[in-house]
Amino acid sequence: MSTEDLEKYETEMELQLYREYRDIVRQFTYVVETERRFYLANSVDLQVREAGGEVYFELKLSDAWVWDMYRPARFVRNVRVLTFKDVNVEELDKPDLELPEGPRLT
Numbered sequence: 001m002s003t004e005d006l007e008k009y010e011t012e013m014e015l016q017l018y019r020e021y022r023d024i025v026r027q028f029t030y031v032v033e034t035e036r037r038f039y040l041a042n043s044v045d046l047q048v049r050e051a052g053g054e055v056y057f058e059l060k061l062s063d064a065w066v067w068d069m070y071r072p073a074r075f076v077r078n079v080r081v082l083t084f085k086d087v088n089v090e091e092l093d094k095p096d097l098e099l100p101e102g103p104r105l106t
Contacts, residue, residue, distance in 0.1 A: 035085035038067040044089055056084045
C-alpha cells in the first residue's frame, strides 16, 4: 500500500467516524474520553479512588455508545471503566453538526 493510498484510507475512515458520530450524538448528553476509548452517554458517575497510594478513576456510564471498531454492539446499557489515566467528561450542547468545508472525497 502506497503512502498516498494509506492517507486516503485514513481520511475515509475519519470521515466515516465523523458521520456515524454526527448521526447519533443528539441522542446523548455527555461525551467521555479515556486513554483507550471514546464514549457517548446519558449518565456519567465519575469517582476518584485510591488504592495502595495510587489514584485511579472509576467511571460508570449508562445508556452509552462505545466507539470501538472491533465491537459489533456499540450501544450498551451500562459500562464500567477503571483507569489510572486522565478522564475527560464534557456535557454536550448538541449543536447542529455539519461536515467541514473542503474538497469532496470521491
